[in-house]
Amino acid sequence: MPDPVLQYLYHLVHTLHPFWFWVIGLSVGAAAIACCYLGINALYRTRLLADLPTSKLRSAAQGYVKLEGYAKMMPGEPIYAPLSGKPCVWYCYKVEFYDDTGGRDGEWTEIESVTSARLWPFYATATS
Numbered sequence: 001m002p003d004p005v006l007q008y009l010y011h012l013v014h015t016l017h018p019f020w021f022w023v024i025g026l027s028v029g030a031a032a033i034a035c036c037y038l039g040i041n042a043l044y045r046t047r048l049l050a051d052l053p054t055s056k057l058r059s060a061a062q063g064y065v066k067l068e069g070y071a072k073m074m075p076g077e078p079i080y081a082p083l084s085g086k087p088c089v090w091y092c093y094k095v096e097f098y099d100d101t102g103g104r105d106g107e108w109t110e111i112e113s114v115t116s117a118r119l120w121p122f123y124a125t126a127t128s
Helices: 004-015 018-050
Strands: 070-073 092-099 107-115 122-125
Antiparallel strands (some): 070 122, 092 107
């Protein structure tokens, strides 16, 4: 005798209106495609950082860099990230708007760009 849950699902699918069948099916398909895209994107970014060699703090280049160590706040008022409100040692963000109303190719317009005020807001100590 088949499982009662499978019998219920079989009955539900066969009595479902064709319109709702396609709406649900396309929604599940779109969700699966979105999950695949997000998973591949996360894997790409993880591999990008994993393939970077660890740099010394004194010779760290601009751009993506992997550092090991501990960050410690300097004395003074603590810094809070403006978008999340969480305490941090340094922050930098840029908010942009993509405007595609002018034709085929749109353009990015910067709305806001903020970096924490202190130039060296934390101590950095190496792990080894």
